[in-house]
Amino acid sequence: MAVSYFHCVQPLRVSSRGRLFFSNGEYCRDNHKKRCYLVSSSAQKSEKNLCLESKVEKLLENVKWDDKGLAVAIAQNVDTGAILMQGFVNKDALATTISSRKATFYSRSRSSLWTKGETSMNFINIHDIFLDCDHDSIIYLGKPDGPTCHTGSETCYYSSVFDFLKHPQVEENKLALTTLYSLESTISQRKAEIASLDNGKPSWTKRLLLDYNLLSSKIREEADELCRTLEENEDKSRTASEMADVLYHAMVLLAVKDVKMEEVVQVLRERFSQSGIEEKKSRKSQG
Secondary structure (H helix, E strand, O other): OOOOHHHOOOOEEEOOOOEEEEOOOOEEEEOOOOEEEEOOOOOOHHHHHHHHHHHHHHHHHHOOOOOOOOEEEEEEEOOOOOEEEEEEEOHHHHHHHHHHOEOEEEEOOOOEEEEOOOOOOOOEEEEEEEEOOOOOEEEEEEEEOOOOOOOOOOOOOOOOHHHHHHOOOOOOOOOOOOHHHHHHHHHHHHHHHHHHOOOOOOOHHHHHHHOHHHHHHHHHHHHHHHHHHHHOOOOHHHHHHHHHHHHHHHHHHHHHOOOOHHHHHHHHHHHOOOOHHHHHHHHHHHO
16 A cells, blocks of 8 residues: 655655664754744644655655665664565665654565564664665665564574585574674673583683673773783773773673673663763652
8 A cells, every 4th residue: 555655754854875873853944935933733633744755755866766666675673783674675674763763665576565573573763764875775774573584583684694505404593793792602602601610711701701700800901901001091092902901891890790781882872862960860860
């Protein structure tokens, strides 16, 4: 079923670099009068809808659809950066995604729209949308409610080509992780191995996981060394090295506390989406 594009619930604009900006504001552009005006929530509601419809229509015209009216859309985790899945979208699918803020695609086999999570309830909640430089590829930047892949995996990308070339007969289930989350995965593996420790010498990570006092002292030590790079005007490479030490030891502490880096990054995203004054006020109200 065709989607009425003016049902977009929030104003948006498209930058020259292909980013869609969502805004909570109520301002619309009057192209005839060459000015922006404040839209009333009642008397000018229809005028607001027309303004939104015009913006979405202009956006859809800027996408370079293929000869079947489709473009590739990639869903990416807004906090981890993980590529979740890839599908195709047409005008209706993109308009629906903008309106519902749920990642929506077009099924070529069924010739119909489908929203990720409509069966599993593992929706991908959209925070932003990007177009590439040629406007023929789209990124849905969002937060998944659960596993994205129908197999139950976090993402649909879990088969390493290089691992397959080394061991063709072994079925791999290795998520495509960025450096930070690959380190987190390694620390998690070391934690899982602690129960089966033999009489051999444990790795440094396992020692930290087992000795909370050692871990705490190392975090304080590494944080102090990081501060010295500023106080003693050391070079950038030294600062990067010390920060890597702080980050690694802090991530071991997170593993001890069963806190995921994704949770930390989500706090940062939510915290810095508002002003520092508002964020501090919210902390006090929560306390």
